[in-house]
Amino acid sequence: MSKEKKKYRKINLHLPQHLSVLKRFPQALLPKDIGIILAYTDITKNSVVLDSGFGSGFLAISLARFVKKVYSFEIREDFYKNGLKNIEKSKLDNIRLIKADIFTANLKEVLDIEDNSKIELITLDLPQPERAIENILNYKNFLAKNCYLVCILPTIEQLKNLVLFCRSKGFLELMTTESQLRDWQIKENACRPITTQVVHSTFLAIFIIHNEVEDKNLK
Amino acid sequence: MSKEKKKYRKINLHLPQHLSVLKRFPQALLPKDIGIILAYTDITKNSVVLDSGFGSGFLAISLARFVKKVYSFEIREDFYKNGLKNIEKSKLDNIRLIKADIFTANLKEVLDIEDNSKIELITLDLPQPERAIENILNYKNFLAKNCYLVCILPTIEQLKNLVLFCRSKGFLELMTTESQLRDWQIKENACRPITTQVVHSTFLAIFIIHNEVEDKNLK
Amino acid sequence: MSKEKKKYRKINLHLPQHLSVLKRFPQALLPKDIGIILAYTDITKNSVVLDSGFGSGFLAISLARFVKKVYSFEIREDFYKNGLKNIEKSKLDNIRLIKADIFTANLKEVLDIEDNSKIELITLDLPQPERAIENILNYKNFLAKNCYLVCILPTIEQLKNLVLFCRSKGFLELMTTESQLRDWQIKENACRPITTQVVHSTFLAIFIIHNEVEDKNLK
Amino acid sequence: MSKEKKKYRKINLHLPQHLSVLKRFPQALLPKDIGIILAYTDITKNSVVLDSGFGSGFLAISLARFVKKVYSFEIREDFYKNGLKNIEKSKLDNIRLIKADIFTANLKEVLDIEDNSKIELITLDLPQPERAIENILNYKNFLAKNCYLVCILPTIEQLKNLVLFCRSKGFLELMTTESQLRDWQIKENACRPITTQVVHSTFLAIFIIHNEVEDKNLK
Numbered sequence: 001m002s003k004e005k006k007k008y009r010k011i012n013l014h015l016p017q018h019l020s021v022l023k024r025f026p027q028a029l030l031p032k033d034i035g036i037i038l039a040y041t042d043i044t045k046n047s048v049v050l051d052s053g054f055g056s057g058f059l060a061i062s063l064a065r066f067v068k069k070v071y072s073f074e075i076r077e078d079f080y081k082n083g084l085k086n087i088e089k090s091k092l093d094n095i096r097l098i099k100a101d102i103f104t105a106n107l108k109e110v111l112d113i114e115d116n117s118k119i120e121l122i123t124l125d126l127p128q129p130e131r132a133i134e135n136i137l138n139y140k141n142f143l144a145k146n147c148y149l150v151c152i153l154p155t156i157e158q159l160k161n162l163v164l165f166c167r168s169k170g171f172l173e174l175m176t177t178e179s180q181l182r183d184w185q186i187k188e189n190a191c192r193p194i195t196t197q198v199v200h201s202t203f204l205a206i207f208i209i210h211n212e213v214e215d216k217n218l219k
Numbered sequence: 220m221s222k223e224k225k226k227y228r229k230i231n232l233h234l235p236q237h238l239s240v241l242k243r244f245p246q247a248l249l250p251k252d253i254g255i256i257l258a259y260t261d262i263t264k265n266s267v268v269l270d271s272g273f274g275s276g277f278l279a280i281s282l283a284r285f286v287k288k289v290y291s292f293e294i295r296e297d298f299y300k301n302g303l304k305n306i307e308k309s310k311l312d313n314i315r316l317i318k319a320d321i322f323t324a325n326l327k328e329v330l331d332i333e334d335n336s337k338i339e340l341i342t343l344d345l346p347q348p349e350r351a352i353e354n355i356l357n358y359k360n361f362l363a364k365n366c367y368l369v370c371i372l373p374t375i376e377q378l379k380n381l382v383l384f385c386r387s388k389g390f391l392e393l394m395t396t397e398s399q400l401r402d403w404q405i406k407e408n409a410c411r412p413i414t415t416q417v418v419h420s421t422f423l424a425i426f427i428i429h430n431e432v433e434d435k436n437l438k
Numbered sequence: 439m440s441k442e443k444k445k446y447r448k449i450n451l452h453l454p455q456h457l458s459v460l461k462r463f464p465q466a467l468l469p470k471d472i473g474i475i476l477a478y479t480d481i482t483k484n485s486v487v488l489d490s491g492f493g494s495g496f497l498a499i500s501l502a503r504f505v506k507k508v509y510s511f512e513i514r515e516d517f518y519k520n521g522l523k524n525i526e527k528s529k530l531d532n533i534r535l536i537k538a539d540i541f542t543a544n545l546k547e548v549l550d551i552e553d554n555s556k557i558e559l560i561t562l563d564l565p566q567p568e569r570a571i572e573n574i575l576n577y578k579n580f581l582a583k584n585c586y587l588v589c590i591l592p593t594i595e596q597l598k599n600l601v602l603f604c605r606s607k608g609f610l611e612l613m614t615t616e617s618q619l620r621d622w623q624i625k626e627n628a629c630r631p632i633t634t635q636v637v638h639s640t641f642l643a644i645f646i647i648h649n650e651v652e653d654k655n656l657k
Numbered sequence: 658m659s660k661e662k663k664k665y666r667k668i669n670l671h672l673p674q675h676l677s678v679l680k681r682f683p684q685a686l687l688p689k690d691i692g693i694i695l696a697y698t699d700i701t702k703n704s705v706v707l708d709s710g711f712g713s714g715f716l717a718i719s720l721a722r723f724v725k726k727v728y729s730f731e732i733r734e735d736f737y738k739n740g741l742k743n744i745e746k747s748k749l750d751n752i753r754l755i756k757a758d759i760f761t762a763n764l765k766e767v768l769d770i771e772d773n774s775k776i777e778l779i780t781l782d783l784p785q786p787e788r789a790i791e792n793i794l795n796y797k798n799f800l801a802k803n804c805y806l807v808c809i810l811p812t813i814e815q816l817k818n819l820v821l822f823c824r825s826k827g828f829l830e831l832m833t834t835e836s837q838l839r840d841w842q843i844k845e846n847a848c849r850p851i852t853t854q855v856v857h858s859t860f861l862a863i864f865i866i867h868n869e870v871e872d873k874n875l876k
Contacts, residue, residue, distance in 0.1 A: 014832050017699045032836065035692025042674045044722045045702055065701040066723035156410045156594050156848055163843040175671050176841040179689065182418060184833045184860065186820040191375045191813055193419035199401060200412035203841065233613050236480045251617065254473025261455045263503040264483055284482040285504035375629055375813050382624040394452050395622045398470065403614040403641065405601040410594055422622065594848045620856060629813045631857035637839060638850035 012183070013198070018065060019058055022086045025079065028056040029125060029152060030201045032179050034063075037123065040175060040206055041148040043067055047120040048113065050142075052102040052132060055079055057086040057095075059123055059152075064092045067121075071111055073102040103131040107139040118144035122209075125152040130165045137169075140213040149207040159203040171207040178203055231402070232417070237284060238277055241305040244298065247275040248344060248371060249420045251398045253282075256342065259394060259425055260367040262286055266339040267332070269361075271321040271351060274298055276305040276314075278342055278371075283311045286340075290330055292321040322350040326358040337363035341428075344371040349384045356388075359432040368426040378422040390426040397422055450621070451636070456503060457496055460524040463517065466494040467563060467590060468639045470617045472501075475561065478613060478644055479586040481505055485558040486551065488580075490540040490570060493517055495524040495533075497561055497590075502530045505559075509549055511540040541569040545577040556582035560647075563590040568603045575607075578651040587645040597641045609645040616641055669840070670855070675722060676715055679743045682736065685713040686782060686809060687858045689836050691720075694780065697832060697863055698805040700724055704777040705770065707799075709759040709789060712736055714743040714752075716780055716809075721749045724778075728768055730759040760788040764796040775801035779866075782809040787822045794826075797870040806864040816860045828864040835860055 013030060037059070043049070045068065051060045052073035060072040072095060074080045080099045087095050100110055102124075119142050124132050129151045136143075149171065153159045163176055183194040232249060256278070262268070264287065270279045271292035279291040291314060293299045299318045306314050319329055321343075338361050343351050348370045355362075368390065372378045382395055402413040451468060475497070481487070483506065489498045490511035498510040510533060512518045518537045525533050538548055540562075557580050562570050567589045574581075587609065591597045601614055621632040670687060694716070700706070702725065708717045709730035717729040729752060731737045737756045744752050757767055759781075776799050781789050786808045793800075806828065810816045820833055840851040 014697060014834075016697050031696035032693065035694075035696030035836075036689065036838075037692075038695040038723075039688035039692030039719065040671060040673050042722075062696065065699075066695075154411055155408070157408050159841070160843055160848055164845065176843050177671075178412075178839045178841070179692075180837045180839065181693075182835045182837065184816070184835070186817055186833050188821065189374070189376050191817055192373055192422075193397075195417060195419055196415060197418045198414060199416045199418060200414055203411075233478055233615075235478050250477035251474065254475075254477030254617075255470065255619075256473075257476040257504075258469035258473030258500060259452060259454050261503075281477065284480075285476075378622070379624055379629055383626065395624050396452075397620045397622070398473075399618045399620065400474075401616045401618065403597070403616070405598055405614050407602065410598055592849055593846070595846050616850075627812070627814050630811055630860075631835075633855060633857055634853060635856045636852060637854045637856060638852055641849075 018061065018090065021089050022056060022058065022061065023082055024058070025056045025082070028058045030198070031058075031062070032181050033152065033202055033204060034059055036177070036179050036204055037121075037150050037206075038063070038066070041121055041150065042146075043121050043148070048117045049121045049123065050111075050119045050136070051123045051125075053079065053126045054083045054097055055125060057083050057090075059125060060095055060097075061086065061090045061092065063121075063123070064090070064095045068094065068117070070095045071098060072096070073098050073100055073105065075099065075101045102126070103128075103135055105135065107136065107142060111142065113142060118142065119147055120144045121148045121150065123150045123152070127158065129153070129162055133165070133169070140211055143209060143211045143213070145211050147209045147211055149209055151205045151207075152202050153205065154202050156203070159205060163205055166205070166207045169209075171209050174206040174208060176203065176205045237280065237309065240308050241275060241277065241280065242301055243277070244275045244301070247277045249417070250277075250281070251400050252371065252421055252423060253278055255396070255398050255423055256340075256369050256425075257282070257285070260340055260369065261365075262340050262367070267336045268340045268342065269330075269338045269355070270342045270344075272298065272345045273302045273316055274344060276302050276309075278344060279314055279316075280305065280309045280311065282340075282342070283309070283314045287313065288336070289314045290317060290338075291315070292317050292319055292324065294318065294320045321345070322347075322354055324354065326355065326361060330361065332361060337361060338366055339363045340367045340369065342369045342371070346377065348372070348377075348381055352384070352388070359430055362428060362430045362432070364430050366428045366430055368428055370424045370426075371421050372424065373421050375422070378424060381424055385424070385426045388428075390428050393425040393427060395422070395424045456499065456528065459527050460494060460496065460499065461520055462496070463494045463520070466496045468636070469496075469500070470619050471590065471640055471642060472497055474615070474617050474642055475559075475588050475644075476501070476504070479559055479588065480584075481559050481586070486555045487559045487561065488549075488557045488574070489561045489563075491517065491564045492521045492535055493563060495521050495528075495535075497563060498533055498535075499524065499528045499530060501559075501561070502528070502533045506532065506555070508533045509536060510534070511536050511538055511543065513537065513539045540564070541566075541573055543573065545574065545580060549580065551580060556580060557585055558582045559586045559588065561588045561590070565596065567591070567596075567600055571603070571607070578649055581647060581649045581651070583649050585647045585649055587647055589643045589645075590640050591643065592640050594641070597643060600643055604643070604645045607647075609647050612644040612646060614641065614643045675718065675747065678746050679713060679715065679718065680739055681715070682713045682739070685715045687855070688715075688719070689838050690809065690859055690861060691716055693834070693836050693861055694778075694807050694863075695720070695723070698778055698807065699803075700778050700805070705774045706778045706780065707768075707776045707793070708780045708782075710736065710783045711740045711754055712782060714740050714747075716782060717752055717754075718743065718747045718749060720778075720780070721747070721752045725751065726774070727752045728755060729753070730755050730757055730762065732756065732758045759783070760785075760792055762792065764793065764799060768799065770799060775799060776804055777801045778805045778807065780807045780809070784815065786810070786815075786819055790822070790826070797868055800866060800868045800870070802868050804866045804868055806866055808862045809859050810862065811859050813860070816862060820862055823862070823864045826866075828866050831863040831865060833860070833862045
C-alpha cells in the first residue's frame with residue numbers, strides 16, 4: 001500500500017580526539033551518553049570506577065581521563081585484544097583491563113585495590129546487568145558508602161528488568177533517561193536544525209547503592 | 220583535530236498512498252507537518268483554501284481530500300507541469316492550479332470564486348511569504364472573517380521575519396512550532412526508538428487574520 | 439541523596455476553536471496526534487470511520503469535520519453524557535455516538551450503515567484494543583478492502599501487545615511512532631525554543647487490514 | 658479565538674549532590690549541558706580551565722571535580738559573594754574566583770599561573786562572548802596549542818553571532834548543538850516517557866582555537 005521511500009543521509013558523531021584515535025566497534029557508547037554519566041554522578045579525580053564490558057573502551061577511556069583508576073572487565077577475546085591496543089593509544093596509565101567474566105569473577109582476587117580506595121561508580125554496558133550486580137554485591141567491602149550504578153541498555157525490556165531489579169534491592173533511583181543532541185546549521189541567512197540525527201543510542205539508568213558495610217567501616 | 224565520522228542510514232518517510240503515487244521534488248512537505256495544519260486550524264469540508272507555491276503538491280493534494288476547494292499558485296514552469304500530472308494522479312477534481320505569481324497576481328481576475336465562498340485558510344510554502352500576504356490583503360473581500368494563515372519556513376531567519384511581520388499587521392498569533400516523529404522498533408524482546416530520524420523539515424507559524432471586511436459583509 | 443528540585447511551568451496545548459469549546463477530560467488526545475491520523479491515512483470526504491472510545495470526543499469531532507460519517511462507541515456513562523453535549527457544541531451532524539461495548543457489540547445491529555459505505559478507518563483509543571479488533575473482525579463485510587487501523591496507546595507494553603497481535607493477524611504495518619512539538623519563542627533579539635514542553639502524550643500504531651471479503655464483493 | 662489552555666507540571670532537574678548543595682540562581686547551567694562539555698572536549702585531570710561568568714558556579718564546580726585548576730571570572734557583586742560561599746560548600750580547593758570584567762581584565766596580572774600550565778578549555782556563559790574572546794586573544798601565550806572554546810548561549814541570535822565571529826577568527830568548528838533528556842516512567846505494566854520535560858536550556862557551540870604562539874613555544 002503505502003510505498004516506503006528511503007533516503008540516506010550523513011550522521012556526524014562528533015568524536016573528540018581522545019576517542020577518534022581509537023578503533024571503534026559498532027556498539028560504542030556515544031559521548032552524549034558518557035557526558036550524562038560524568039555530569040549526573042558525584043565522581044571526582046579521586047574516584048575508583050568498576051566498568052564492564054570494556055567493548056571499544058570509549059566509556060572506560062573517557063572516564064579515566066578524569067578519575068583515579070578504572071577497572072574494566074571484558075570477556076570477549078577480540079574486544080580484549082583491541083582493548084589493550086586502544087588503552088595504549090589513549091596514553092592513559094590508570095586503566096586496568098581484566099579478561100574475566102563479571103558475572104562470576106572473584107573480585108577479591110581479580111582486583112588488587114592496594115590502598116583503602118572504594119569503588120564510587122559502577123558502569124555496566126552489557127546484557128543482563130542484574131547478574132553482574134549480584135556478583136558485585138558479594139564484595140560490598142569494595143564499594144563506597146554511596147556507590148553510583150549506571151546501566152547502559154539499548155532496549156526498554158532490558159531497562160525495565162534492570163529498574164525493577166534495582167528497586168527490589170532497595171537502591172536509590174536517580175534517573176531513567178535517554179539523551180539526544182540537536183545539531184544546528186549556522187549560516188548567515190539560513191540557521192536551522194540539521195535534518196537527520198541520531199535520536200536513540202541507549203537508555204541510561206542511574207542508581208545509588210547505599211552500602212552499609214562501608215558505613216560500618218567508617219565508624 | 221576531532222576526526223569527523225560519518226554514517227549513512229535509512230530514513231522512512233511513511234508516505235500514505237495518496238502522496239506516494241505522486242512525483243516528488245526534494246522540498247516536499249512531510250505528512251507530519253501537513254497533519255499539524257489539518258489539526259490546529261478549524262477548516263472543514265466546506266472550506267476554501269488558498270495555497271502557494273504548489274511545489275510537488277503534497278500539501279494541496281492532502282488538503283483537497285478534505286476541503287471543498289483548493290486554489291494553488293505555482294510560478295515555476297517545471298513545478299506547474301508536474302503539478303498538473305500529480306493532480307491527475309490524485310483523481311481529485313477540487314484543486315485549481317494557477318500559473319501565476321502570488322506576489323503580484325490580481326486575485327479578482329485569477330480566482331473565479333463563483334459563489335460567496337470565502338477563503339478560510341491560506342498556506343504559504345515559499346520564500347518571502349510577507350510579499351504574498353501583502354498582495355492577498357488587497358483582496359480582503361475574499362477572506363473569511365477569521366482566516367487562518369499557515370507559513371512553512373525552513374530557517375529561523377524566515378520564521379522570525381514572518382512572525383514579526385504578522386505581529387505588525389495585528390494578526391492573532393497561535394503557534395510557532397516544529398513537529399518531530401519518533402518511530403519505534405517493536406520486537407518480542409527488543410523495543411527501542413529507531414536510531415536515526417528526520418528531526419527537522421520545517422518550522423510552521425499559524426496565525427488568524429481577523430478580517431473586518433468580511434465582518435461588515437455579514438452585518 | 440541527590441535532592442530533587444522541582445519546578446512548575448506553563449504548558450500551552452494550542453487547542454483550535456473546534457476543540458476548545460468542548461468539555462475536556464484529562465486523557466483527551468492532543469491535536470498533534472490527531473494530525474498524524476489525518477495525514478498518514480488515506481481517508482477522504484467520503485470515508486466512514488469507526489471510533490472507540492469516544493472519551494472527550496476530540497478525535498471523533500476532529501475527524502467528523504472532514505469525513506462523511508463517524509460512528510463512535512463509548513461505554514462509560516459520564517463520558518457518554520458529556521459526549522452528547524460535546525457533539526451538540528460541535529454543531530456537526532455526522533457523528534453517531536453509541537453507548538455500547540465495542541468488545542462485544544453486534545455491529546450488524548448497532549451500526550445501521552444504510553448505503554453500501556464501508557469503514558475505511560478504525561481508531562481505537564482504549565486499553566486492550568485487541569479485544570475490540572477481534573470483535574470488529576467478525577463483521578468484515580463492513581470494512582473497506584484496505585481499512586486503516588490506528589491504535590492510541592500511552593504505554594510501551596500496550597503498544598507492543600497491539601503490534602505483535604496485529605502482526606499475528608497479518609495486518610500491514612505502516613508506522614509505530616510518537617509525535618512531539620517544539621514551540622518557539624520569537625522575539626526581535628531572542629529567538630529560542632520554549633523551555634518546557636509536553637514530550638509524550640501517546641504512542642500511535644498504524645496498520646492496514648487487507649480485507650478479502652470486500653475484495654470478493656468488488657469482483 | 659483558540660482559547661489557550663495552560664497546565665502546570667513538575668519538572669525534575671536531577672541535580673547530583675555536588676550541585677544540589679549549592680545556592681542556585683535561575684539561569685544555572687543544567688548537568689545535561691555540563692556533560693556535553695566534559696564529553697566532547699579533550700580535557701583531563703591536568704587541564705587548566707578559564708571560565709566566565711561564574712554565575713551559580715554549576716559549571717566551574719562540576720569541572721573542578723575533574724581538572725587541575727579552574728579560573729572563573731564574575732563581575733556581578735551578588736553572584737561573586739554567593740560564589741565564594743558555593744565554592745566553600747563544594748569543598749574544592751582548585752577554583753579561583755576572580756571579581757573582574759573578562760571583557761577588559763589584564764589576564765597577565767589577574768591570573769597568576771605559576772607553572773607553565775596552559776589553558777586548555779575556555780567556557781563562556783555570558784552575553785557577547787565575542788568581547789571576552791577578543792580580550793583573551795591578547796594573551797595567547799596562556800593558551801594551549803589547541804585550546805577548546807565552549808560558548809553557552811540561550812538564543813539563536815547570540816549563537817549565530819558567536820559562530821560567525823569564531824569562523825572569522827579561523828577557529829575550528831566542532832559542534833553547534835542542543836542537548837535534551839527524555840526521562841522514562843518505569844512501572845511493571847506502564848513504561849512510558851515522562852509527559853513534560855525541559856526541552857531547551859541553552860545552545861552550545863564548541864570550537865578549537867589553534868594557537869600558533871604555543872606552537873612556537875613548543876619548538
